[in-house]
Amino acid sequence: MNGSIAANTTATQATVAESNRSRILQHLYHEGVSSRAQIAKALNLTPAAISKITAQLIEAGAIEETGDMEGEKNRRSIGLKLDTSRFHVVGVKFARSLVQIGLFDLCGETLGLEELPPVTNDTIASTVSAIHERIARLIKADSSIVAVGMAVPGPYMHAKGRTAVVSSMQGWRDINFIDEFSHAFSVPVFIEQDARAGALSHYLFDPDSHGEDNLAYYLVGEGVGLGVIDNGRLVNGALGAAAEIGHVSIDVNGRPCDCGNFGCLERYCSTPAIRSMLIEEGEAVPGAAGMSNTCATRRLFSLASHGEERAVELVRCIARYVGYGCVNVFNTFNPHRIIIGDIVSEAGEALLDEVRATVRSRSIAEIYDSTEITLSTMPTDAIVCGAAAVAVTQFLDRPSMFFDLS
Amino acid sequence: MNGSIAANTTATQATVAESNRSRILQHLYHEGVSSRAQIAKALNLTPAAISKITAQLIEAGAIEETGDMEGEKNRRSIGLKLDTSRFHVVGVKFARSLVQIGLFDLCGETLGLEELPPVTNDTIASTVSAIHERIARLIKADSSIVAVGMAVPGPYMHAKGRTAVVSSMQGWRDINFIDEFSHAFSVPVFIEQDARAGALSHYLFDPDSHGEDNLAYYLVGEGVGLGVIDNGRLVNGALGAAAEIGHVSIDVNGRPCDCGNFGCLERYCSTPAIRSMLIEEGEAVPGAAGMSNTCATRRLFSLASHGEERAVELVRCIARYVGYGCVNVFNTFNPHRIIIGDIVSEAGEALLDEVRATVRSRSIAEIYDSTEITLSTMPTDAIVCGAAAVAVTQFLDRPSMFFDLS
Known part of the structure; x- marks a missing residue:
């Protein structure tokens, strides 16, 4: 005793x-x-x-x-x-079919950015090898690199190192990120759910959000995710699987999802859902079936921005779903600021206007009036930056991990 | 400067x-x-x-x-x-048509409990007067009372002192709890959203939850609410309006709600929703239209517990909706323990079994396996106890408010 x-x-x-x-x-x-x-x-x-x-x-x-x-x-x-330019971190974004690797200083200044070839279920293994090789090469070439941050799709179970569900790219479920990467390099590696990394990136690096202790980053891309900072702290949950807005149902009798639930938001406004909608609809984006999820989605947005009527309508429909998700964010986390990011946010103001209109009509007026909904305006993708922010957060939190302070 | x-x-x-x-x-x-x-x-x-x-x-x-x-x-x-029996607190539960006032020691031991006559929209003003009078009398009679805690229906906007929406009892919206009560007595008054008070009550007073840093109290009664402790801290949101699970939609095309949203969970499994369902159904609980929400609900549960087939079916249906809410709690807050409390939890194990089955079939297996779903087993109602817990939390957090420490 x-x-x-x-x-x-x-x-x-x-x-x-x-x-x-x-x-x-x-x-x-x-x-x-x-x-x-x-x-x-x-x-x-x-x-x-x-x-x-x-x-x-x-x-x-x-x-x-x-x-x-x-x-x-x-x-x-x-x-x-603290010379923030003297220490560098590597940020890695895993987004189902896309992997980006960036080099950053402690303030999130982008010093380099590389995109790996598109990933399919069959090339996950070779992509993982390529990531090992690229990061090792970066670290070898730059002795200022102190840490690697990784942003992976949620629900990511922190202690276990695995993502529980990856709709449309099940292969990623077999990767144990901790086993695969945590001791792979000469510097420490930190892994976080992607949208949570995005929230940290806006919290640390975005001048518009500086000092904002209640913010949410709402990722709408190949998946739909959320990262929430409540009173200056990330909301994590017991396993690290909190804030999985993409698997909150918007219709308990709706479309079945890989997670076991029905009507998950992700089934209505992620890029795979958008591409499926375009294939089914048939006319707005001819040839959508032959495109990647991202390409089909970007093609739709491009047509809408040129005023193609059917494309404009579909973007509005997608925006309403994004808005339903925002209403859920209001009622579950009540942040001051919601930042919408990733591929679907590229639809720009047209999307944002409809999101705001949807939220306004479905939320309590005084909460609506005190909440700002914006698009992410980070110069580099918020998630790859966010991966860097995960590393920077640990560098500032745990100095004895990086320096000999005995 | x-x-x-x-x-x-x-x-x-x-x-x-x-x-x-x-x-x-x-x-x-x-x-x-x-x-x-x-x-x-x-x-x-x-x-x-x-x-x-x-x-x-x-x-x-x-x-x-x-x-x-x-x-x-x-x-x-x-x-x-610290002699926890030497200091007393008053806890007040406001639950639309029900007001309870309890006297507690710092460990949540119930020293007295009183229920005011049922409240209707027309009697809110006289109820408020009665509350003033009762609390003043308690304080006068017991010099050990150091604070009053109040638990009010959410979404409760902390800084403003008002509840934003009170489905089925709009009259409460006109009460500014801060103006009405915060300086009314010789001891300080602290006001919190009801389900959050419930979470605090289990966190401080429930031996089963002692040391559990990730728990949620899921209130299913006249309203539906949620209080979440994430890593030892209440999740509040910017205005204090976070964790409003009752207004998270389970069907974006569903029943309209007073909050502006459609398909709010509260519209499917709160006691007013249950009574409406019983009236519409017509057979399971004869005379439901002439009963209060609580009475109609309790009558249904009583018939179900005696094996009345139609009542059993309806309880299962209600439990599924409670379960859909639980799935949302999983995916938004990922607590270790969800404690279901208030009137609807009185349906007991039959309800709990169906809730668990619903959640099991709609959630990620490894999250389900690490989450406990239970019924509240506090000897006194968790919300009136919770109101006391709100006061105790402040007493321990801000000693200079209670003692001359200059």
């Missing part, structure tokens, strides 16, 4: 030290160059604690001293800095 | 002091009698800080010293105690 109490106390002390290091890194990340006195004040730590921890972080190469900066009462003091 | 930084620093220091007081109270609440040394270890605070804060709390009457207890290495040390 005494032994276990002692062990717990040591663990707690280690946790507190790590937490203080992380708070200092986060402060420098968000606030920029700061003096020891400023950090001490902001974090309510004693000057002695700050001196000790910053010395450790400088010694380890995590932060550095800058020249003099102007301090309070015009006294000069030395600035401390 | 410097002024505001200084003000922020003072605020932060005050917050840290309050947070440490709160951590000590919470430790004593959850762990029972502890020595200063044990608290210091558990919370990683210095002995000096512990001495100072506990002296303050003893002086203010929040905690007390007990006799000697056995310390480490068999040294005797003085124990500290």
Whole structure:
């Protein structure tokens, strides 16, 4: 009993030290160059604690001293800095038939981006090999790379490392992402559900969302997913399978889904659902059957943007389904801001207008009035950026994983 | 600028002091009698800080010293105690036509419970007066009462003090709970959405849920609501209107709802929906039209429990709708434990079996296998207890509100 109490106390002390290091890194990340006195004040730590921890972080190469900066009462003091361009992370987006690999700095600045050849169920194995090879090559060429982040389709079970359902690309279910990647490289690898990565990407990198503690990233692409930040924290659920809006039914007697449920939103407005609709409809996008899900969807949007009547109608119909999902997001998570991203968001303002109209007519007025619905405007895809954001979050949260701080 | 930084620093220091007081109270609440040394270890605070804060709390009457207890290495040390029976809270449940007022100690032990006469839209004003009078009388008679907690139907907008939609009892919408009650008594009043209060009640008072950081309380009664604790924290949303499962549509082309949406779950398995169904069906519960929602529902359950075939069928049908809601809870919040409570849960095991069967057939097997679905077994109604839990949570979180700690 005494032994276990002692062990717990040591663990707690280690946790507190790590937490203080992380708070200092986060402060420098968000606030920029700061003096020891400023950090001490902001974090309510004693000057002695700050001196000790910053010395450790400088010694380890995590932060550095800058020249003099102007301090309070015009006294000069030395600035401390986390050089966000000096550390790089790799972000990998897995989106059923698409894999993107990007190189980013800690602020989400894109330094490089590569798209692998389209994936089919038969080429998943060779795609996985190619990912290994590409990442290893990137790490070898760039010693600034500190971590790899991966964004995978949900429902992704965090502890198990597997995606539970991948509609239309069952082959991905056989990949255990943890076994496959977590010890594959010389730097740590962090894996997160894709839409949750998108939410982190807007939270960390999007100037429009800076400081927004209640936001949702609503991914409408090859799948339909959601990532929610509630009061500054990701909503995860017990297994990491929360916020699976794509498998929330919009019609309990509706279309059957691979997950076992009926009427899942994903069956109505994901790109595979859109392509099926186009094939069935037959006229709006001739030859849709011979196109990929993404190509058929983009062709529809292009025709609609040129005013083709039937295409415009279909985009409106898709937007209504996206809107039904938004109403569900309102009623389940009540965020301040919903950011719609991925392929279906490429339909632009025409889609957004209909989404908003649908939500307005089906939601409580005072909640509608205090919620912003926008399209993602990240310069690089929010999910591949989001994969990087997953890595950056861990870098700031767990400094002892990246630096020798003993 | 410097002024505001200084003000922020003072605020932060005050917050840290309050947070440490709160951590000590919470430790004593959850762990029972502890020595200063044990608290210091558990919370990683210095002995000096512990001495100072506990002296303050003893002086203010929040905690007390007990006799000697056995310390480490068999040294005797003085124990500290938060006497949970010495402080009382009042809990008030507002459930459309039902108002209950209970007196509880800090552990949720029920010391008294009173039900007001049934409320109709016309008697809301007199009910509110009666509540004022009853609470004032309780406080006058019992100087141990430190706070009042209230549980009101959602979607309850926290900052505004109003419930946005109250299907079937619109009159409640005109009550601003904050204006009406927050400064009405000599002790502070805290107001929370009802199902969230239910979740807190199971989190704090239910031995079966002790230490369960991912749980959902699923209220199925006059309304349908949900309270979710995700990783130890209530999911609130920006306005406090998150987790409104009763207004998540199960059929976007379904029955219209007062909230503006169509096919809201509440329209299929709340007691008003059940009574409507019984009236329409005509045979299972003769005279349902002349009964209250609750009476008609209880009559149905009673007939079903006696094996009346048609009643059994209808209970199964209701249970399937409750199950559809559960599937939504799985896919949006992925809790470890879902506790179904309120009037509809009185149908018991017959309902629970069908709910589980519905969820099993419509959810991902590995999520189903790791999620427990149970009925609430609190000895007193989980929402009136939950109202007390709301008050207890604040008492432990914000000691300076209750004691002179200057």
